[in-house]
Amino acid sequence: MVGTLSSSRWELLRNPAEAGCDIVEVRLDVIGWEGDWVDQCRAAEASGLPVILTIRHEAEGGQWRGPARERLALYQRALPHVSAVDVELRSDIARAVVERARRLGKTGILSFHDFERTPRLAELRAVLAEAQEHATVAKITTMVHGEPELDTLRSLLAGRWKVPVCVMGMGPLGAKSRVALAALGSCLIYGYLDQPAAPGQLSAPELVRELRAAVREYDRHRSALEQT
Numbered sequence: 001m002v003g004t005l006s007s008s009r010w011e012l013l014r015n016p017a018e019a020g021c022d023i024v025e026v027r028l029d030v031i032g033w034e035g036d037w038v039d040q041c042r043a044a045e046a047s048g049l050p051v052i053l054t055i056r057h058e059a060e061g062g063q064w065r066g067p068a069r070e071r072l073a074l075y076q077r078a079l080p081h082v083s084a085v086d087v088e089l090r091s092d093i094a095r096a097v098v099e100r101a102r103r104l105g106k107t108g109i110l111s112f113h114d115f116e117r118t119p120r121l122a123e124l125r126a127v128l129a130e131a132q133e134h135a136t137v138a139k140i141t142t143m144v145h146g147e148p149e150l151d152t153l154r155s156l157l158a159g160r161w162k163v164p165v166c167v168m169g170m171g172p173l174g175a176k177s178r179v180a181l182a183a184l185g186s187c188l189i190y191g192y193l194d195q196p197a198a199p200g201q202l203s204a205p206e207l208v209r210e211l212r213a214a215v216r217e218y219d220r221h222r223s224a225l226e227q228t
Contacts, residue, residue, distance in 0.1 A: 001021050001022045001023070001188075001189055001191065001204065001207060001208060001211060001218070002021060002022070002023045002024070002025050002052065002188050002189065002190045002191070003019055003020065003021030003023070003024050003025070003190075003191055003192070003193040003204040004024075004025040004027060004190055004191070004192045004193060004197045004201075004204075005024055005025065005026050005027065005031070005193045005194060006027045006030040006031065006192065006193075006194055006195050006197050007030070007031060007194045007195065008031055008032070008035065009193070009194050010040045010043075012193050012194065013040065013043070013044040013047070013049055014043075014047065015047065016047055016048045016049040017225065017226075019049060019193065019204070020193075020204045020205050020208055021049075021191065021193070021204045021208070022050075022221075023049070023050045023051070023052060023083075023084075023188075024044060024049050024050070024051055024052070024193070025051075025052040025053075025054055025086070025190065025197075026040075026041060026044075026051055026052070026053050026054065026082075027054050027056065027062075027197060028053060028054065028055045028074065028078075029054070029055045029056045029057075029062045029063045029064040030056075030062070030063050030197075033055075033074055038077065038078065038081055041053065041078065041081050041082050042081045045081065045082065045083065050082075050083035050084065051081075051082040051083055051084070052082070052083065052084040052085065052086055052107075052109065053075070053078040053079075053082045053084070053085050053086070054085070054086040054087075055071050055074055055075065055087075056086075056088070057071075057088055057091055059088070059090075059091075060088050060090075060111075060112075060113040060115075061113050061115055061198070068091070068092045068093050071093060072093040072096055072097065075087065075093070075097045075100070076100060079100055079101055079104050079106055080104065082106070083106060083107060084101070084106055084107035084108070084109055084136075084137075085097055085098075085101055085106065085107075085108060085109065086109040086111055086139070087108075087109070087110065087111070088110075088111055088112070088113070089110040089111060089112050089127065089130065089131050089135075089138075090112070094110060094134070095134060098110060098134050098135055098136070099134075101136070102136070107136040107137060108134070108135055108136045108137075109135060109136065109137045109138075109139050109166075110131040110134060110135035110137075110138055110139065111138075111139040111140075111141065112124075112127045112131070112139070112140050112141070113141045113142070114141075114142045114143060115143055115170065115199075116143055117142065117143055117145070117149070118142040118143060118144055118145075118149035118152050118153065118169070119142065120152070121152050121155055121156060124140055124142075124152070124153075124156045125156065125159060127140060128140065128156065128159070128161060128165060131163075132161050132162045132163045132165075133162075135163055136163060136164075137163060137164050137165070137166060137187060137188070138161065138163055138164075138165050138166070139165075139166040139167075139168075139188070140153070140156065140165070140166070140167050140168070141167075141168045141169070141170060141198065142169060142170065143169070143170050143171045143199070144169035144170065144171050144172070144173040144174065144177050145171060145172065145173075146173070147173075149169070149173075150169060150173055150176070150177050150180070153167050153168075153169055153177060153181060154180075154181065154184060157181055157184050157185060157186055158184070164187040165185075165186065165187060166186050166187050166188040166189075167181050167186045168181060168186065168189070168190065169181070169200070170198045170199045170200050170201070171199050171200045172200060173200070174198070174199060174200020174201060175200055175201075175202045175206075175207075175210070177200075178190070178201075178202070178207065179207070179210045179211055179214050180214075182211060182214070182215060182218075183214045183215050189207060189211060190207075191203055191204035191205075191206065191207035191208070192204060208222065
């Protein structure tokens with residue numbers, strides 16, 4: 001369960017148990033990169049909370065509007081200090097980021113977002129087929145307007161892929177889709193720590209409750225954490 005941090009409320013990462021998530025995503029494109037974000041990511045990792053560093057481009061719902069070379073430099077600066085990075089499959093820097101991650105033994109997530117619709121199953125399968133050739137984890141997030149689109153995501157997740165796959169929905173069925181797809185094997189599920197980062201996203205505590213009720217293995221995992 002990934003908790004997304006979109007502001008400089010770094011105190012939320014001080015204690016993994018209080019954070020209420022297993023992994024934290026730091027949205028540097030929203031938080032900004034002028035402060036001590038590297039030290040904050042390093043401190044979260046040291047406390048036992050793995051960090052996914054994301055600098056999302058505006059073309060896929062983020063706030064990055066700068067040159068590609070500057071974004072690449074930020075990813076390269078972050079990689080020694082975090083567990084994973086997330087970059088859009090279609091971006092010019094995708095291959096460079098995930099190859100650098102692989103050389104450092106870190107997780108490279110290649111992601112695809114569609115904030116308007118859920119593309120046809122064949123289109124999404126083509127996206128995952130491309131992503132799995134380079135990514136450690138492939139991630140698909142689309143707008144879900146109804147059950148037929150949710151069925152498309154279920155079918156996508158049921159395919160046989162070379163790497164772990166994260167599939168999520170946004171919008172009116174976003175919360176339902178995230179729990180349902182996690183129960184079917186989506187490897188990551190995202191909730192927010194401070195403010196929603198996508199339409200239909202639940203808070204991390206809400207998502208943990210939903211996930212514990214729906215996935216027995218996750219409930220056992222959280223119970224074990226609470227006993228330590």
